[in-house]
Amino acid sequence: GQSLEQPSEVTAVEGAIVQINCTYQTSGFYGLSWYQxxxxxxxxxxxxxxxxxxxETGRFSSFLSRSDSYGYLLLxxxxxxxxxxxxxxxxxxxxxxxxxxPGTRLSVLP
Amino acid sequence: EPEVTQTPSHQVTxxxxxxxxxCVPISNHLYFYWxxxxxxxxxxxxxxxYNNEISEKSEIFDDQFSVERPDGSNFTLKIRSxxxxxxxxxxxxxxxSGxxxxxxxxPGTRLTVL
Numbered sequence: 357g358q359s360l361e362q363p364s365e366v367t368a369v370e371g372a373i374v375q376i377n378c379t380y381q382t383s384g385f386y387g388l389s390w391y392q393x394x395x396x397x398x399x400x401x402x403x404x405x406x407x408x409x410x411x412e413t414g415r416f417s418s419f420l421s422r423s424d425s426y427g428y429l430l431l432x433x434x435x436x437x438x439x440x441x442x443x444x445x446x447x448x449x450x451x452x453x454x455x456x457x458p459g460t461r462l463s464v465l466p
Numbered sequence: 467e468p469e470v471t472q473t474p475s476h477q478v479t480x481x482x483x484x485x486x487x488x489c490v491p492i493s494n495h496l497y498f499y500w501x502x503x504x505x506x507x508x509x510x511x512x513x514x515x516y517n518n519e520i521s522e523k524s525e526i527f528d529d530q531f532s533v534e535r536p537d538g539s540n541f542t543l544k545i546r547s548x549x550x551x552x553x554x555x556x557x558x559x560x561x562x563s564g565x566x567x568x569x570x571x572x573p574g575t576r577l578t579v580l
Binding site for chain 2: 386387389391393397398399400401404406443445447453454455456457458459
């Protein structure tokens with residue numbers, strides 16, 4: 357089977373840094389992606405890791421350790437608009453679907 | 467910027483009725499997906515479609531579901547006999563190739579089964 361785990365909720369204040377963790381157990385592994393979803397909206401792609409290490413895209417960074425089946429999304433200089441749900445997703449085969457984690461609801465407080 | 471579109475934005479139907487949800491993927495994309503999300507829960511994979519055939523489907527995608535690409539632009543999800551538990555947001559997504567890891571999601575269709 358396939359399973360992903362994420363914390364259900366995270367709260368932080370504007371300007372802070374927050375890390376959202378994801379652990380996974382899948383039959384194969386082709387990469388770990390992160391998506392942001394605002395209430396009532398569609399998931400939007402944030403980042404992707406296929407190899408170990410850190411990928412940086414502006415205020416967002418994503419890290420992967422394949423040996424630990426673990427990754428995280430790091431959000432810096434938090435803004436109110438970052439309040440949303442964040443999903444990690446694993447693709448276990450080329451060209452196939454992504455399995456999404458349960459999501460982490462991030463609340464950014466003033 | 468190209469985007470995935472979905473119609474209708476909200477569909478209300480009676481239990482047992484058939485519904486067709488429509489999607490127009492980005493024009494040069496080759497892989498198409500349907501996902502569903504029950505309110506407050508995670509995004510769940512239903513089916514992927516490539517080269518005019520289903521490439522993978524989940525346990526959720528049983529005999530009451532079908533997908534079709536009737537022409538060069540539309541990608542549809544049909545639910546033959548809706549159940550109350552089919553009430554959810556249904557998202558269509560597409561990618562230009564199997565090696566591209568960014569899926570482009572449409573805005574979703576909210577299906578309400580009464």
